[in-house]
Amino acid sequence: MSSNNSNTIDLLIDLVQRPSITPEDHGCQQMIAARLQTVGFTIEHMRHGEVDNLWARYGTEDPVFVFAGHTDVVPTGNADDWSQPPFSANIVNGELYGRGAADMKGSVAAMITAIERFVQSNPQPNGSLAVLLTSDEEGPAVNGTVKVVEALAARNEAIHYCVVGEPTSAGTLGDTIKNGRRGSLSAKLLVHGKQGHVAYPHLADNPAHKSFKFLDELVSIKWDEGDDNFPPTTLQISNINAGTGAGNVIPGTLTIDFNLRYSPAISVNDIQTQVQTLIEQHKLDVDISWNESAAPFLTPTGSLTDAMRSSVSKVVSVDAALDTGGGTSDGRFISRTCEQVIEFGPLNATIHQTDERINCEDIDSLSTIYENLLENLLGKQER
Ligand SMILES: [Zn+2]
Known part of the structure; x- marks a missing residue:
């Protein structure tokens, strides 16, 4: 030294x-x-x-x-x-x-x-x-x-x-x-469909196809304007997965992870309600779990x-x-x-x-x- x-x-x-x-x-x-x-x-x-x-x-x-x-x-x-x-x-x-x-x-x-x-x-x-x-x-x-x-x-x-x-x-x-600091709220979303052969789509239900419009609307939501101290709330998809790896199989489920960095201008409850409403509008069959890792x-x-x-x-x-x-x-x-x-x-x-x-x-x-x-x-x- x-x-x-x-x-x-x-x-x-x-x-x-x-x-x-x-x-x-x-x-x-x-x-x-x-x-x-x-x-x-x-x-x-x-x-x-x-x-x-x-x-x-x-x-x-x-x-x-x-x-x-x-x-x-x-x-x-x-x-x-x-x-x-x-x-x-x-x-x-x-x-x-x-x-x-x-x-x-x-x-x-x-x-x-x-x-x-x-x-x-x-x-x-x-x-x-x-x-x-x-x-x-x-x-x-x-x-x-x-x-x-x-x-x-x-x-x-x-x-x-x-x-x-x-x-x-x-x-x-x-x-x-x-x-x-902004708050951090994460969600894991599992969209249910029905697995099948790509040549027989009428016998299956593709969770990827059903989710595109929903996801597009989800990432387009304007949550709030922020305030004098905080920038507006943002949402980012971090992981999205579906499929078996094979090219001829319609996936049975789709999983999506997303995270919000939110300002005190919106509550966790408001965020969850808006997401739930969107899920219902798109008639998706989902399991969703939330993790609030940090309050603002x-x-x-x-x-x-x-x-x-x-x-x-x-x-x-x-x-x-x-x-x-x-x-x-x-x-x-x-x-x-x-x-x-x-x-x-x-x-x-x-x-x-x-x-x-x-x-x-x-x-x-x-x-x-x-x-x-x-x-x-x-x-x-x-x-
Ligand atoms: Zn450190």
Whole structure:
């Protein structure tokens, strides 16, 4: 390890070198817990099934500010396709390479060193500071953050502000703060027909033929207009299958998977009713199952978004925009009990890709931004 590295980059190297592919944590949380304990945090490991979760808290007063994140990473794919070994944390031209460097061990390292500096200069902050980490964000997310949120709610332990360290920056560090996310609703549709010989269609009932018009109308529905904070709801077919593989057999069934990314301008119930009505109009014989994987959430402009924008502006002179696009994150679980949840982190250009990497200077700046945010929200100094 080069002694030229900052404290934050040394921590990031340690984290990236642990191959913590979901749900494996590989000791990341133990190591972080030990550091936080050293500066006065109370540590609780909340393991559920194969998933490691950490809840660490400093202070007993309100408001409670939480940094949330994940220590797990997605698989690397073929390691030979990487220009640097995926768990090497090698630094080339100022960029640190490795799976999880951007999503989101860079943010985790930045949070921890920001906290260490902050509690050093503010041993008695105006409120409490906590860290919530899981090793199951990239996987099914069943035994992760949601379990910690439930445990806290069950003992009436409130959270007032939460920053999730997902990589939200698009072009330059600090350009984007996510202050909400669309909901995600999936459906599996099975259309029944009757199998037969293609030469004898009168003896069969082709579910593909029956479904074309229905599908065309389904994908043409204008669900809503969106609103000031959210783009309009969209539907995409992700899988469509029918047929035996043979060229002379009319399929007996057709299966279709589709997913909606929906805004709060429409309810799940409204979506389901419209789809059901369309199915009936087309007289299709179907089985349908729905999976609501994420409800939408929105943190309106307020004390947390203002403090974040001011910290970004102060540290990197960037005017951060609020945005609700992109996929889902664990923010969806925390928003159930916390009114102000935002996501803010480094560039997402290489996440989940071969040669995932992050600019080291950005991670040092990120740590300063996080520290400044803590000063803004919980600091006792003149400001
Ligand atoms: Zn992530």
